[in-house]
Amino acid sequence: MTTAPEPDDRAVELDLLARITKRERAAFEQLYTRYSNILYATAMKFLKEDADAQDVVQDVFIQIWDKAKLYDPAKGKPLTWALTMTRNRSIDRIRAIQRRTRLRDDFEKETVADESAGIREALSGVDASEKTQILRDAVARLSPEQRKVIDLAFFGGLTQSEIADRLGEPLGTVKARARRGLMKLKEHLGEKP
Amino acid sequence: MTRDQIEELAALDALSALEGEDLATWERVRGENPSALRLRDELAGAAAQLSLLAPAATAPSALRRRVMDRVFGGQSSEKTVTEAARPFGFAAWAAAAAVVLLVLVGASATTRQKESVVVRDARPDPQNLQIVLKGYGDYAKAKAHVLWDSGQRGWYVQAGGLPDLPATHSYHVWAVDADGAVHDCGELAVREGGLARSFVQPGDGISSMQGFAVTIEPVGSSSPAPTSPAVLISALQG
Numbered sequence: 001m002t003t004a005p006e007p008d009d010r011a012v013e014l015d016l017l018a019r020i021t022k023r024e025r026a027a028f029e030q031l032y033t034r035y036s037n038i039l040y041a042t043a044m045k046f047l048k049e050d051a052d053a054q055d056v057v058q059d060v061f062i063q064i065w066d067k068a069k070l071y072d073p074a075k076g077k078p079l080t081w082a083l084t085m086t087r088n089r090s091i092d093r094i095r096a097i098q099r100r101t102r103l104r105d106d107f108e109k110e111t112v113a114d115e116s117a118g119i120r121e122a123l124s125g126v127d128a129s130e131k132t133q134i135l136r137d138a139v140a141r142l143s144p145e146q147r148k149v150i151d152l153a154f155f156g157g158l159t160q161s162e163i164a165d166r167l168g169e170p171l172g173t174v175k176a177r178a179r180r181g182l183m184k185l186k187e188h189l190g191e192k193p
Numbered sequence: 194m195t196r197d198q199i200e201e202l203a204a205l206d207a208l209s210a211l212e213g214e215d216l217a218t219w220e221r222v223r224g225e226n227p228s229a230l231r232l233r234d235e236l237a238g239a240a241a242q243l244s245l246l247a248p249a250a251t252a253p254s255a256l257r258r259r260v261m262d263r264v265f266g267g268q269s270s271e272k273t274v275t276e277a278a279r280p281f282g283f284a285a286w287a288a289a290a291a292v293v294l295l296v297l298v299g300a301s302a303t304t305r306q307k308e309s310v311v312v313r314d315a316r317p318d319p320q321n322l323q324i325v326l327k328g329y330g331d332y333a334k335a336k337a338h339v340l341w342d343s344g345q346r347g348w349y350v351q352a353g354g355l356p357d358l359p360a361t362h363s364y365h366v367w368a369v370d371a372d373g374a375v376h377d378c379g380e381l382a383v384r385e386g387g388l389a390r391s392f393v394q395p396g397d398g399i400s401s402m403q404g405f406a407v408t409i410e411p412v413g414s415s416s417p418a419p420t421s422p423a424v425l426i427s428a429l430q431g
Contacts, residue, residue, distance in 0.1 A: 054252075066413060076234065175201050179204040
């Protein structure tokens with residue numbers, strides 16, 4: 001399981017981002033050292049393929065270099081910002097692959113994770129760090145149905161109607177599960193900007 | 194709108210799962226309600242932590258070199274972008290785009306309907322239209338396709354046969370709107386084998402495009418318009 005930088009490191013990372021906005025190469029290289037493994041692991045989790053994951057991580061670091069000044073501390077920690085970019089770019093890539101695959105009538109190669117595979121596999125991992133234990137506990141508090149919906153959206157990149165189709169559930173049910181599940185996660189993880 | 198409904202929209206947006214009318218409703222709500230946007234950010238932050246459940250992995254050492262080359266420019270590459278490698282001038286592209294524009298504007302209702310399909314949806318239908326970009330000169334073997342995704346409200350750009358560029362330059366996608374104005378659609382990152390995929394979301398200014406082009410730009414350039422001639426430009430196929 002991925003090990004995140006310690007929470008106390010936030011001030012360091014904020015400083016690095018501030019220096020990156022001033023185009024300090026050393027700061028960028030330090031941030032790369034801190035984040036590259038976790039961002040790569042995240043991209044691999046979504047994309048499964050090394051080449052795709054490397055492309056995404058490269059794009060994210062270029063984005064960090066170009067857009068560091070747009071980072072808003074009020075919206076979350078620097079790591080959360082970087083993870084969100086990694087996740088979003090990975091999902092974009094999954095969806096692009098899906099559509100290209102469909103256009104080729106080659107449905108067998110769809111890159112969507114199977115139902116709840118993402119969270120299920122992650123929960124089976126062994127990790128003793130306090131942060132990831134808290135995260136695992138929070139996920140374990142979700143009902144299986146909530147977990148499945150969040151997993152299909154977060155790790156599978158499916159839209160609300162695609163999830164409803166996949167699960168054979170009414171759209172309203174899917175929406176409610178996403179809301180309750182994510183609100184519960186927020187409550188237990190309690191990330192403050 | 195009830196609190197539950199706002200939470201629902203915020204949660205689905207935090208998961209990037211919103212679409213259709215719900216997405217339009219959410220955009221209106223978040224514009225009017227700053228607390229809804231804050232909730233969405235908090236939920237997105239909680240969701241982002243799920244990434245930490247990913248199995249540990251070590252980024253390849255080559256990736257570091259690649260990133261540093263892209264950001265700071267490679268010293269090892271002796272390749273340069275020459276004018277000879279840019280046979281199709283921007284002025285020519287603008288003219289070509291204008292021709293595309295005229296063709297589209299003056300087209301029959303049937304053609305306009307087809308164009309509408311192109312820009313609104315990319316369905317898994319082999320008969321469906323897509324925008325094709327053809328390469329010119331040294332880039333004649335390159336080609337690209339652009340598909341509009343109404344769910345994501347952006348364009349998928351897929352390209353092949355793109356020659357490698359020095360680390361100081363990258364391919365860049367541009368769109369021309371119905372008024373002939375040029376819009377920056379971002380970088381087109383090339384991977385092994387000259388293949389490239391990109392998802393671009395233009396600003397609100399272009400709800401329908403009339404043409405696309407790919408140029409070669411300095412890495413990190415923030416120019417609002419192409420600084421070099423186009424190497425691929427769009428044509429409409431049905």
